[in-house]
Amino acid sequence: MRRKVPRKRHASVRFDILKGYTEEKVTAMTDKAYISLIGRVLIGLIFVMSGVSKIADPQGTQQYMAAMGITTATTFLYAGAVFVELAGGLSLLLGMWAKWGATALIVFMIPTTLMFHTNFGDQNQTIHFMKNLAMMGGLLYVALYGSGRLSVDRWASRKDQDVESGVSPLRKVVHQ
16 A cells, blocks of 8 residues: 655645755845846936936027037937936836847937037046946946836836746746
């Protein structure tokens, strides 16, 4: 007569999500996720705040543009700058379409930096020029590697994968 083996209850089911990872590796993955989030938020905040300040003072922004030699289509360029800064900044903050947002901000920053911050005789303008180069470096990183684990992009891609496979994530883990 065969001896009956008791079935394990759900509470004792072993989840192998982190199978093969050491505690140090799991901690490093979590740290990278938070560091990526913090970096994205810090870069995104700069652009959102800049867009909001342009909305708060449209005449001042357009007067500055005219003083720098942009005399035609200032209203159109002003609206474009506000849109790119707000949309790109929010995409970084949320991690939603972050690669596209970072790319749009890079494309926006190249002519902006060259038009407004090349008076190297003025130390303030030199600092702004170098700051913009550093921000473009951070944006290049996001454009290349994406938004990271803690983002809307990652959450949406997981939802898409679950819908495509037709199996819930919990069922995948339990029945492996």
